[in-house]
Amino acid sequence: IGPLISHGRFLWMGVGNACNYYNKTYGEFVRVWISGEETFIISKSSSVFHVMKHWHYVSRFGSKLGLQCIGMYENGIIFNNNPAHWKEIRPFFTKALSGPGLVRMIAICVQSTIDHLDRLEEVTTEVGNINVLNLMRRIMLDTSNKLF
Structure with a gap:
């Protein structure tokens, strides 16, 4: 039932409000489900910096189905599941976050x-x-x- 409630909250509240709700309620790392796909929301800048800095996170940015559901598949730096593209643009955003x-x-x-x-x-x-x-x-x- 958790995945249904999580997905329903995103549909009902919208992406931004739902993310804020989950982060305020559960902290800087939150596991949610969007369209049946497990997704992690990271809200602390130092944690995002850590993810962007280390190579082993390069393709762990959402699933195609879940991100398509909210209109963010391959749109944006964090929501990009294209490893080749991510490797190319990651240094620019790492520089900006430090x-x-x-x-x-x-x-x-x-x-x-x-x-x-x-x-x-x-x-x-x-x-x-x-x-x-x-x-x-x-x-x-x-x-x-x-x-x-």
């Missing part, structure tokens, strides 16, 4: 978020719903382009 680059990254992320929120109509549907996944992808792409 040292003085982190301080610079925070300022760039804040400014990018403000800029995209000022243009919120670009990701708003005709009925007034905001496509949050698209908004976050735009912010991430903009931030990546400015950092690298």
